[in-house]
Amino acid sequence: MSAIGxxxxxxxxxxxxxxxxxxxxxxxxxxxxxxxxxxxxxxLAPNLAIFGVFxxxxxxxxxxxxxxxxxxxxxxDRTFVGADQYARLLACExxxxxxxxxxxxxxxxxxxxxxxxxxxxxMMVVVSTITALILNRNIAGRGFFRAVFFFPVLLSPVVVxxxxxxxxxxxxxxxxxxxxxxxxxxxxxxxxxxxxAATIGVSVWAHMGFYTLILLAGLQAIPRDLYEAAExxxxxxxxxxxxxxxxxxxxxxxxxxxLSLIKGVQIFDEVYVLTGGxxxxxxxxxxxxxxxxxxxxxxxxxxxxxxxxxxxxxxLVVLTLVQLWLSRRSEGKGRRDA
Amino acid sequence: MSHVSQFLFRRRGHSNRWHWTDVVTxxxxxxxxxxxxxxxxxxxxxxxxxxxxxxxxxxxxxPYQQITIAVDGYDDPLPLYTVxxxxxxxxxxxxxxRIGTNAQMVDPDAPDERIDVNxxxxxPVREIGLATExxxxxxxxNDFLRxxxxxxxxxxxxxxxxxxxxxxxxxxLSKYQFRGRxxxxxxxxxxxxxxxxVILVPLYSVVNATGLLNSLWGVILPxxxxxxxxxxxxxxxxxxxxxxxxxxxMDHASEWQIYWRIVLPLAAPALAVLAIxxxxxxxxxxLWPLIVLSQRETYTLQVGLNTYAGELNxxxxxxxxxxxxxxxxxxxxxxxxxxxITTGIxxxxxx
Numbered sequence: 001m002s003a004i005g006x007x008x009x010x011x012x013x014x015x016x017x018x019x020x021x022x023x024x025x026x027x028x029x030x031x032x033x034x035x036x037x038x039x040x041x042x043x044l045a046p047n048l049a050i051f052g053v054f055x056x057x058x059x060x061x062x063x064x065x066x067x068x069x070x071x072x073x074x075x076x077d078r079t080f081v082g083a084d085q086y087a088r089l090l091a092c093e094x095x096x097x098x099x100x101x102x103x104x105x106x107x108x109x110x111x112x113x114x115x116x117x118x119x120x121x122x123m124m125v126v127v128s129t130i131t132a133l134i135l136n137r138n139i140a141g142r143g144f145f146r147a148v149f150f151f152p153v154l155l156s157p158v159v160v161x162x163x164x165x166x167x168x169x170x171x172x173x174x175x176x177x178x179x180x181x182x183x184x185x186x187x188x189x190x191x192x193x194x195x196x197a198a199t200i201g202v203s204v205w206a207h208m209g210f211y212t213l214i215l216l217a218g219l220q221a222i223p224r225d226l227y228e229a230a231e232x233x234x235x236x237x238x239x240x241x242x243x244x245x246x247x248x249x250x251x252x253x254x255x256x257x258x259l260s261l262i263k264g265v266q267i268f269d270e271v272y273v274l275t276g277g278x279x280x281x282x283x284x285x286x287x288x289x290x291x292x293x294x295x296x297x298x299x300x301x302x303x304x305x306x307x308x309x310x311x312x313x314x315x316l317v318v319l320t321l322v323q324l325w326l327s328r329r330s331e332g333k334g335r336r337d338a
Numbered sequence: 339m340s341h342v343s344q345f346l347f348r349r350r351g352h353s354n355r356w357h358w359t360d361v362v363t364x365x366x367x368x369x370x371x372x373x374x375x376x377x378x379x380x381x382x383x384x385x386x387x388x389x390x391x392x393x394x395x396x397x398x399x400x401p402y403q404q405i406t407i408a409v410d411g412y413d414d415p416l417p418l419y420t421v422x423x424x425x426x427x428x429x430x431x432x433x434x435x436r437i438g439t440n441a442q443m444v445d446p447d448a449p450d451e452r453i454d455v456n457x458x459x460x461x462p463v464r465e466i467g468l469a470t471e472x473x474x475x476x477x478x479x480n481d482f483l484r485x486x487x488x489x490x491x492x493x494x495x496x497x498x499x500x501x502x503x504x505x506x507x508x509x510x511l512s513k514y515q516f517r518g519r520x521x522x523x524x525x526x527x528x529x530x531x532x533x534x535x536v537i538l539v540p541l542y543s544v545v546n547a548t549g550l551l552n553s554l555w556g557v558i559l560p561x562x563x564x565x566x567x568x569x570x571x572x573x574x575x576x577x578x579x580x581x582x583x584x585x586x587x588m589d590h591a592s593e594w595q596i597y598w599r600i601v602l603p604l605a606a607p608a609l610a611v612l613a614i615x616x617x618x619x620x621x622x623x624x625l626w627p628l629i630v631l632s633q634r635e636t637y638t639l640q641v642g643l644n645t646y647a648g649e650l651n652x653x654x655x656x657x658x659x660x661x662x663x664x665x666x667x668x669x670x671x672x673x674x675x676x677x678x679i680t681t682g683i684x685x686x687x688x689x
Binding site: 075170 | 359362363374380394494507522529535536539540546548559560563593595618643657664665669680
């Protein structure tokens with residue numbers, strides 16, 4: 001077994017080692033010519049080049065796209081329309097009713113995403129906090145149970161979507177349970193409310209293990225002597241939770257809150273496989289809207305998709321800044337405490 | 339036995355009374371275990387059922403297969419049924435063919451006489467059995483192997499390139515003093531805010547312009563310069579003492595050799611964490627491959643699975659089996675490397 005592993009390992013590593021030796025000669029020449037500064041540039045070059053071409057340049061290009069119209073992706077075939085795409089997205093008679101908007105699909109997606117994020121994040125924070133508190137107790141098999149809750153995090157969104165589609169379908173496991181409980185079976189994903197609820201439940205199922213781990217790390221960092229002191233004073237457990245655990249877990253809770261907000265706004269993969277945005281538009285979220293307008297549907301309009309993605313990006317930037325601010329604050333606090 | 343239960347259900351403190359929090363804890367843990375593992379186990383169990391059993395309601399928990407029996411005078415084995423006879427008894431008959439609501443059956447022990455039975459009077463004889471053809475048939479078909487190979491190629495290449503470029507950048511950012519270092523760090527921090535879903539349209543246009551559309555490299559390259567990877571490695575490399583590098587420079591080692599021979603091996607733990615994450619990320623990637631790959635022969639497993647599941651006539655027996663195959667590498671990572679991942683998340687908050 002290990003012999004096979006070794007052979008396989010050398011198949012992958014040998015070419016890399018040869019490559020590394022070959023690269024050494026030109027780099028030595030470069031080092032003689034430019035010194036350490038030049039070497040720093042050489043080491044940074046591959047990563048920054050890929051960064052530049054595939055992240056920074058597209059980021060700038062996005063603004064250009066959002067000011068053009070047409071169905072062709074080639075920029076030379078597109079016409080400049082200024083802020084028309086934004087105006088189209090934002091044109092609404094009554095912002096509470098998507099049907100009155102010029103781009104009603106966008107508003108439906110935005111509204112769905114809004115309610116999805118509110119409900120999903122609330123559920124995520126509550127469920128992962130409870131799980132972390134329980135896993136932090138002195139119980140047998142803690143490592144095992146920690147792994148249990150973490151397991152779905154590694155599954156691919158497509159697999160997650162398919163697993164749940166299979167369970168929620170007409171002849172699925174959930175209906176088997178319903179029938180055994182004496183209830184009527186349902187076609188869950190054909191019902192607007194149930195489908196919406198399913199997207200929330202499934203995404204919590206898939207990602208809660210990740211947030212639980214962050215909270216668990218926070219709980220384990222709380223000094224034990226605080227609890228011992230509280231026990232000496234005979235403080236009731238409820239009070240210990242509200243006065244010690246929750247305040248000291250605060251920074252981690254904030255990180256979980258913002259991270260799950262950021263992830264929630266971008267929800268796509270598992271929902272796309274689970275419901276495809278349906279029934280109707282009841283589980284159509286922003287990223288799917290951008291994907292469909294940009295690439296898939298007959299209403300293809302890359303400029304509109306770019307404008308919508310910039311609006312979504314603005315929300316994400318605000319959320320990320322909040323996160324950076326929070327983590328810096330908690331770091332500063334940690335340093336003061338130490 | 340009592341030792342075991344005592345160990346399993348040991349509680350806070352040493353009192354013998356069950357506190358209500360102990361009850362909640364165990365309900366939560368057991369319920370959670372069923373909820374987290376149950377769906378995946380259900381998938382695996384279903385993936386071994388044949389198409390007929392998959393369409394049944396209520397479904398059985400374990401995969402069953404109808405017993406077939408070889409009968410003299412018939413080339414193919416015939417499916418076996420239990421038949422209610424008119425006198426209230428039962429007998430086992432094999433079915434030759436079905437005509438409307440009637441089935442033409444034959445007693446395996448007396449193959450010459452044909453018996454007409456109403457299909458409502460017969461139930462199939464089944465035993466637990468695995469429909470392994472769900473796995474074998476797609477594996478023999480070119481499509482699925484193609485998807486599998488594409489996924490393996492994308493995952494391997496992307497991981498190797500990620501490790502190389504990220505570690506080189508991290509080396510420069512942690513071991514060199516140069517002008518503009520803070521600016522580079524700032525750019526990398528800033529790109530953390532730019533998720534793929536925000537730059538779909540322009541990125542597609544870039545990939546199109548570079549001729550990488552419908553190529554696996556179009557999937558690999560845009561994802562390899564992950565800021566998280568650079569961060570993780572840089573933080574780790576900062577802990578490697580500079581004296582080691584100085585000593586190597588005394589011995590006339592080139593900077594590249596210092597990176598390749600000294601820093602890289604010492605950063606192995608961080609590289610391992612990043613490698614695991616990279617493998618999971620790339621293997622699970624969906625949205626970007628979905629956009630770049632539009633020709634069937636370039637599909638990765640995830641895109642291929644989604645296409646199969648989106649077809650009008652969903653062939654669940656194949657899809658379930660392929661989903662299980664797609665799950666296998668991730669489950670292996672989970673079983674063997676879970677510890678690395680959990681420390682990676684707890685330490686750096688990466689996902």
